[in-house]
Amino acid sequence: MPGIDMHAHLAPDLRSADLPGVSVDGDGATLLNGTRIGPADLYHPDRLEKHLDQAGLNEAIVSVPPPFYRQRLSGSDAAAWVRAVNDGLLAVVAGRPRLTPLAYLPFEHPEVALTEYDRIAADDRWAGVVGAAGGDTGPLDGPALRPLWQRLDADRRTLQLHPAHSPDPRLEPYYLANLLGNPVETTVAVAQLVFGGVLGAYPGIRFVLVHCGGCVPTVVGRWERGHTTTRPGVPALSPTPAEAVRTLYVDNLAHDPAVVDLAVSVFGADRLVLGSDWPFPMGTDDPFATVAHRGGDYARQVATDNAARALGRAPAGR
Numbered sequence: 001m002p003g004i005d006m007h008a009h010l011a012p013d014l015r016s017a018d019l020p021g022v023s024v025d026g027d028g029a030t031l032l033n034g035t036r037i038g039p040a041d042l043y044h045p046d047r048l049e050k051h052l053d054q055a056g057l058n059e060a061i062v063s064v065p066p067p068f069y070r071q072r073l074s075g076s077d078a079a080a081w082v083r084a085v086n087d088g089l090l091a092v093v094a095g096r097p098r099l100t101p102l103a104y105l106p107f108e109h110p111e112v113a114l115t116e117y118d119r120i121a122a123d124d125r126w127a128g129v130v131g132a133a134g135g136d137t138g139p140l141d142g143p144a145l146r147p148l149w150q151r152l153d154a155d156r157r158t159l160q161l162h163p164a165h166s167p168d169p170r171l172e173p174y175y176l177a178n179l180l181g182n183p184v185e186t187t188v189a190v191a192q193l194v195f196g197g198v199l200g201a202y203p204g205i206r207f208v209l210v211h212c213g214g215c216v217p218t219v220v221g222r223w224e225r226g227h228t229t230t231r232p233g234v235p236a237l238s239p240t241p242a243e244a245v246r247t248l249y250v251d252n253l254a255h256d257p258a259v260v261d262l263a264v265s266v267f268g269a270d271r272l273v274l275g276s277d278w279p280f281p282m283g284t285d286d287p288f289a290t291v292a293h294r295g296g297d298y299a300r301q302v303a304t305d306n307a308a309r310a311l312g313r314a315p316a317g318r
Contacts, residue, residue, distance in 0.1 A: 003303020005052065005287055006310065007160075007210050007251045007275030008060040010099070011042040012068065012088025019080060030068075037067045041279035045092055045099055051278050052098060055287055057303065061311070063102040063130040064089060065280070066164050071108045071136035079112045086120060102130040102160055107137045110144040117151060127311055128158030128206070134185025135164025141196020153202035158311050160208045161189055178282060186214030190245070194223065197237065199244040207247070208310050210275055212254035217266045220245050242266075249310040251275025252290050252302065253283065260290045269298070273307045 015024050023031045030037045041047045042065065052060055068085055070078070086103045093099040103120045105113040113131070120126055129152070131137070138144075152159055166181025186209055193199050193207070209216070223241035226234050237244070246268050252260050253275040264272055272291070277283030291299045305315035 003057050003059075003274060003300070004307035004311075005055065005057050005060040005276050005278070006208060006249075006273040006307055007253060007283075008048060008051075008062050008278040009038075009042060009065040009280065010045055010048060010062050010089065010092050011038055012064055012085045013091040014084060014088050017084040017088065019084060020077075022084075032067075032070075038065060039279055045096055048278060049096065049098055051276070051285070054285070055276070057274070057287070059098050059100060060278070061102060061127050061160075062089070062093060062099050063160060063162065064104055066132070066135075066162065069104070069106070069132050069135065069164050071106065071132060071164060073106075075109045075112055078106045078109045079115065082106050082112065082116050083119070086116065090125060100125075100127040102126065102128050102158075105129050105131045105148070107131045107140070107145060107148075108135075110148055113145075114148045114151065117148065121151070121155060128160065128208075130160040130162055132164035133161045133189035134181075135167065137164065137189070139196070140189055140192040141198050149198060149202045149205065153204035156204040156206070156312060158206045158208060160210065161186060162210050163189075163214070183211055183214035186211060187216050187219065190214070190216050190248070191223070194241050194244045195235065195237070197235070199247055200237070200239050203247065206249065206310055206312060208249040208251070208273065210251050210253060210277070212252060212259055212263050213245075213248070213250040213267065216245060216250075217259065217262045220266055246271065249273055249306070252287070253277055254290055255284070257290045257293050261294075264294075269301075270306055270309070272302050273310050274303050 014030050021033045029043050089101045093101050103126050163182040163185040166177045171177040171181045227240055249271050250267050251273050254260050274287040276287045288299050308315045
């Protein structure tokens with residue numbers, strides 16, 4: 001079945017980068033202060049193309065994974081780093097038309113993020129941008145990010161939110177920083193966008209959530225109740241929380257068809273897209289697995305028309 005994998009990762013080619021603490025080993029893998037980053041497949045775009053072949057898909061939307069966010073760099077170091085990362089990702093996908101990249105923006109440094117966006121905005125090789133949910137990002141509804149939201153809104157840009165590391169030390173055991181921290185960081189970020197009025201103020205931004213929206217499908221009813229009953233600190237919102245989340249796109253990477261069904265109910269049938277999280281162990285080799293029970297026509301819609309809309313493209317055949 002043709003379609004788009006909206007959530008896949010590759011490492012940038014940093015062989016030409018001259019940055020402190022950054023080196024490349026004989027296999028082309030990035031070393032940060034001597035530590036190799038990510039699984040081996042991350043450095044082999046041909047293997048991602050093979051994944052697409054096996055899944056029957058014709059395109060992947062590609063971003064760098066969280067180890068490349070490096071959120072604790074200073075502003076000046078972050079500016080040099082994100083430029084190298086984005087140029088390096090373009091180099092990796094060059095000549096591979098099935099692999100379409102997202103440019104990384106460091107939200108923890110809003111001025112750097114805006115400068116980097118201005119640098120790449122006119123380059124049509126990018127499918128959109130990606131930024132971190134959580135970690136050291138800071139509040140997404142803060143005033144420092146408003147100039148960036150205004151630019152992305154004016155350009156009607158696709159923005160993928162991907163969780164960074166969880167700062168909660170309670171999640172260090174049992175791999176909980178990933179198993180629980182990732183969905184929680186996405187959920188906190190969405191709560192800031194909802195209650196801070198960002199989604200209502202900047203409707204031109206097409207937000208795409210990974211991991212099936214984290215915990216959002218299970219808590220948005222509680223958010224709506226808090227709004228309806230005017231709980232302390234909850235502003236009067238238009239759109240309301242339940243309405244606002246229906247402007248978001250989410251991938252189907254929940255590992256449970258029942259959770260996908262809930263996401264369809266919460267976000268809308270036209271808001272679900274495919275996501276594999278390739279090549280990480282918490283991803284899937286079969287992006288269609290959790291939507292197959294809803295029938296072939298819907299699986300096709302998710303993979304093609306919904307993905308096209310999330311990217312600002314015309315749906316297939318229109």
